[in-house]
Amino acid sequence: MEIVRTGPDDARFAAWCGVWAAAQRADRPGEAPRPASDHVALGRRLTTPGGALRGTHRAAVADGAVVGALRLLLPVRDNTSVAYVDVAVHPAARRRGVGTALLAEAARLAAAAGRSSLVAEVDEPGPGTAGRAFAQAHGWTCGLQETRRDLLLPVDEDRLAALEAGAAAASAGYEVLTWRDRTPDRLLEDRALLGRRMSTDAPSGDVPVGEEDWDAARVREQETVVLDRGRTVLSAGAVRDGRLVAFTELHVPLAQPERAHQGATLVLREHRGHRLGARVKTAVLRELAATLPEVRRISTYNSDTNRPMVAVNEALGFVRAGGLSTWSTRLPA
Ligand SMILES: CC(C)(COP(=O)(O)OP(=O)(O)OC[C@H]1O[C@@H](n2cnc3c(N)ncnc32)[C@H](O)[C@@H]1OP(=O)(O)O)[C@@H](O)C(=O)NCCC(=O)NCCS
Structure with missing residues (x-):
């Protein structure tokens, strides 16, 4: 497995969006996942200078297929010690360390951008979500619990x-x-x-x-x-x-x-x-x-x-x- 840079104008980005859609379908089967166009528009914003947020994308690739997706968001006008992390792994490729590898990449990128904390959200349709177990396994702290x-x-x-x-x-x-x-x-x-x-x-x-x-x-x-x-x-x-x-x-x-x-x-x-x-x-x-x-x-x-x-x-x-x-x-x- 290798981690490669991607973005809204890269050939791999459609597959990167597909990982998000597959993850969302698995977690909330009754709901339409976010359309790829949304990820593309957000990605353009993050990679165009001058905005309040900048960011970058990485894809985890195994046997030529994108199996994991990382988006790192860096506030530039305020909260400059923080990086927001979005990580998703295709349901068929979980529990093989892909998420852990993407998180390590996020930490490396964030540190290189001078950030001292990582923040991530976990959607929890019910008890026992993978995201919560994953965050706990990595020693993260839950700072806010919201009800949908x-x-x-x-x-x-x-x-x-x-x-x-x-x-x-x-x-x-x-x-x-x-x-x-x-x-x-x-x-x-x-x-x-x-x-x-x-x-x-x-x-x-x-x-x-x-x-x-x-x-x-x-x-x-x-x-x-x-x-x-x-x-x-x-x-x-x-x-x-x-x-x-x-x-x-x-x-x-x-x-x-x-x-x-x-x-x-x-x-x-x-x-x-x-x-x-x-x-x-x-x-x-x-x-x-x-x-x-x-x-x-x-x-x-x-x-x-x-x-x-x-x-x-x-x-x-x-x-x-x-x-x-x-x-x-x-x-x-
Ligand atoms: C959370 C997610 C990214 C984990 O990806 P992954 O590639 O399966 O994670 P890893 O294989 O690196 O797991 C690392 C450790 O996290 C814990 N973990 C991950 N998924 C788990 C699960 N479903 N149940 C229990 N523990 C789990 C385990 O301790 C695991 O180590 P182990 O497999 O040796 O026991 C993936 O399930 C996902 O995409 N979920 C939906 C999006 C999401 O919630 N993102 C999290 C944002 S922090």
């Missing part, structure tokens, strides 16, 4: 209307608006602040990541990347005295619109306690039903410590669908 919850659409109208009415009554004086894909110019600076706060205020457990450096240009960069990845994003925000103080967003992959992903939701600290979280979430669900009725399900991930967000989600009818754990390890100095 799914909401089947359409939302029960009585639930939605009740939540909407309660939230509207508690948040008089706030105007709610929705937008798609591009944040309106007049809200851009505020949206950047909300992005920054998202990185400090959403529970991150003991994962060694800190505040992200967001400005208007980074919001625009992120919007472009998401569009390039074939997604459309519906957002709802709450405005007070002309300032955006809360927002939520749903990402819908246009090639597979059956399942949407909940993106960030945040209410600025000084505006909490007015049920704005429920207000923007109900608003974006109304907009989704009106403009993208083909979406059948929304998946969201919350730390179990995030009671306010979990309460809103449970009131909407989200139900548990496994978990996501975030692991880290320090590289030797």
Whole structure:
């Protein structure tokens, strides 16, 4: 087995994406895996200079076939001591040390880029996932445990209307608006602040990541990347005295619109306690039903410590669908 460099413009990249698809199919058989076009668009972003993240890809090749995939992501504007690692091994090639070899390569690349910690996420449809056992076997620490919850659409109208009415009554004086894909110019600076706060205020457990450096240009960069990845994003925000103080967003992959992903939701600290979280979430669900009725399900991930967000989600009818754990390890100095 050898480990070779690959990337979105390399002949091996289709097979590299195929490893991800096979791994995802094995772990969650009922769900469409991420399309290759998504990996390609993300890969282009990571390998094009100037963005907030750069990165590189490696393929594990045995007997001429790609059997393992590594993507290393390096934040460049903030969190420059960290490297994010995505590793997958084809289900037919597991327990032969391929994952371990890719992890060693990730550690080598990260150290060469001056990073001191590796961080990785493990999707856990149920107990006993390979990813958890693998991370534990390598002595990594689980710093954050999140529960995935799914909401089947359409939302029960009585639930939605009740939540909407309660939230509207508690948040008089706030105007709610929705937008798609591009944040309106007049809200851009505020949206950047909300992005920054998202990185400090959403529970991150003991994962060694800190505040992200967001400005208007980074919001625009992120919007472009998401569009390039074939997604459309519906957002709802709450405005007070002309300032955006809360927002939520749903990402819908246009090639597979059956399942949407909940993106960030945040209410600025000084505006909490007015049920704005429920207000923007109900608003974006109304907009989704009106403009993208083909979406059948929304998946969201919350730390179990995030009671306010979990309460809103449970009131909407989200139900548990496994978990996501975030692991880290320090590289030797
Ligand atoms: C996790 C994953 C990358 C492991 O790949 P792999 O090539 O099978 O891993 P290795 O053969 O190097 O395993 C190293 C050790 O991890 C542990 N391990 C790996 N898979 C395991 C499993 N299914 N059950 C129990 N232990 C496991 C074992 O201790 C193993 O050593 P052993 O085989 O000598 O007992 C692979 O299962 C995968 O692609 N899973 C889906 C994606 C994912 O979860 N990625 C992890 C991100 S950290």
